[in-house]
Amino acid sequence: MDLNYSTEELAFREQVREFLKTQLPKDLSESVRIGRTLSKDDHDRWHRILHGRGWLAPTWPDTYGGCGWNAVQRHIFEEECCRAHAPRVVPFGLTMLAPVLQKFGSDVQRNHFLPKILSGEHWWCQGYSEPGAGSDLASLRTRAVRDGDHYVVNGQKTWTTLGQYANWIFCLVRTDPNAKQQEGISFLLIDMDTPGIEVRPIILLDGTHEVNEVWFTDVHVPAENLVGEENKGWTYAKYLLTHERTNIAGVGFSQAGLEAVKRLARQQMHRGRPLIENPHFAARLAQVEIDLMAMATTNLRIIAAAAEGHAPGIESSMLKVKGTEIRQEINDLARRAAGAYALPFASEAVIGDNSALAPPEGTEAVAAQYFNNRKLSIFGGSNEIQKNIIAKAALGGRA
Structure with a gap:
């Protein structure tokens, strides 16, 4: 691999720098630089700016509204954004859920959810970890029982980052309690406004509210919100985590x-x-x-x-x-x-x-x-x- 940027890549870097110089709000940049906690409005503002430029989803295929950039361009963009103290784009919808939907979701799910992720209409959070099921995620106990054309969900998720802002959550749920741990898990998309969902804040040592507990009590989720096949959610979860870990x-x-x-x-x-x-x-x-x-x-x-x-x-x-x-x-x-x-x-x-x-x-x-x-x-x-x-x-x- 040639580690020197080509003439075209250097020109792209200058284009990114000019965009950040003229379009990145100074107050947002200063907040990031000094480590001030960003509000939902702060995140939404930067989301809209990037979306308006067509630069919100560097990793998406252009068929879904992505940038069509190659690996080097994405690297340059990330590097310059960090150097300019741009806010981190909230990853849950854009870089975690979206790849799963693009690979395993139905056409209906892709056509419905992907544009709303880009527009910012849907703010997603992640429902993976539970008390007693963090690193050992396959031991999760949140249950989803099929009842006609719905699943009924009961359980608890924890460490849900920015869940207080989210209006949708993607969740791992146990749909077959008798199967081996990894084989009885499904992947559900849940509207946070559904009755029976409660978000409780977890206040960190520095006094900030970044993470939450999310409780589900008889939450009815339409069956069409199941991604892929029932009891195959562990496959989709691992695929998502590979993208999350690379991003981390x-x-x-x-x-x-x-x-x-x-x-x-x-x-x-x-x-x-x-x-x-x-x-x-x-x-x-x-x-x-x-x-x-x-x-x-x-x-x-x-x-x-x-x-x-x-x-x-x-x-x-x-x-x-x-x-x-x-x-x-x-x-x-x-x-x-x-x-x-x-x-x-x-x-x-x-x-x-x-x-x-x-x-x-x-x-x-x-x-x-x-x-x-x-x-x-x-x-x-x-x-x-x-x-x-x-x-x-x-x-x-x-x-």
């Missing part, structure tokens, strides 16, 4: 984060010299940059294969493990570079009432990002589980 790798976020750490380390002094000149810190910084460069190349290869119709296999697990480790290492380096200003409540612990001691540029979101991103190695299938998948596949066992 977050190459663009890590590249932007690494540049931010370098800027911060040049500002912060350690024993009379910039921290970036400290041998131990510089060695850690160099190692994570080498790892990131290698992962970016691997990510390009996997995206290119996906563009040719190949679903990511264990490569997505490899990217998920390495990508989350890199992002957490960058978060830790930022925390160390910020020093006392990385305390969770730096304004009280360090600054007090003295505005002359304002935090250095780049330290505003360090603590929040460090603590929030501890979850990266857990969600989407914990890194320990991913290593088991890689080992089984590499040794010839069943993944």
Whole structure:
């Protein structure tokens, strides 16, 4: 693979940069830069801007309204968006559910749901994890019983990210309690306005409301909202998770984060010299940059294969493990570079009432990002589980 951009790709990068310079709202960019929690309106605004430009769905085939970009163009777009501090596009509909519908959904489902994902009319959340069924997802207990032309759903989902904003949820439900765990699961699309659904907030340590519990009590779901075949949902769930895990790798976020750490380390002094000149810190910084460069190349290869119709296999697990480790290492380096200003409540612990001691540029979101991103190695299938998948596949066992 040629790692140098062609003339056409360099021209595309300039086009993306000009778009971000003129169309990315400055207040949104600043909110992302300092780590401020974005509202639903913030996300919707950026969604509409990208949709209006035709750049909302880089991974979709152009037949469904996608951009028609190749792997390198998608990589450039992600890289430039992260560098410009653009909001992350909410992935649940666009990059998680959509590939499942495009491959396994009916024509009716594709024609109905895909345009509404693009327009923003449907905001999706994910109903996978349950209490006692996180990394061991196949042990889920939410039941769906067929009753005529409906399924009746009862159970609970947890860690439902941004579920407080969603009007639809895609759920894994158990439709055959007597089958082997993976063989008795189905994939349902559920309107969140259906009677019997309750969303309860889970407030995180930093006081933010990002995740939720979702309860189902005798929720009636039309049978036509079943994706694919009954009891085949585990196949669709694994397909979705390969796309989620590749996305979790977050190459663009890590590249932007690494540049931010370098800027911060040049500002912060350690024993009379910039921290970036400290041998131990510089060695850690160099190692994570080498790892990131290698992962970016691997990510390009996997995206290119996906563009040719190949679903990511264990490569997505490899990217998920390495990508989350890199992002957490960058978060830790930022925390160390910020020093006392990385305390969770730096304004009280360090600054007090003295505005002359304002935090250095780049330290505003360090603590929040460090603590929030501890979850990266857990969600989407914990890194320990991913290593088991890689080992089984590499040794010839069943993944």
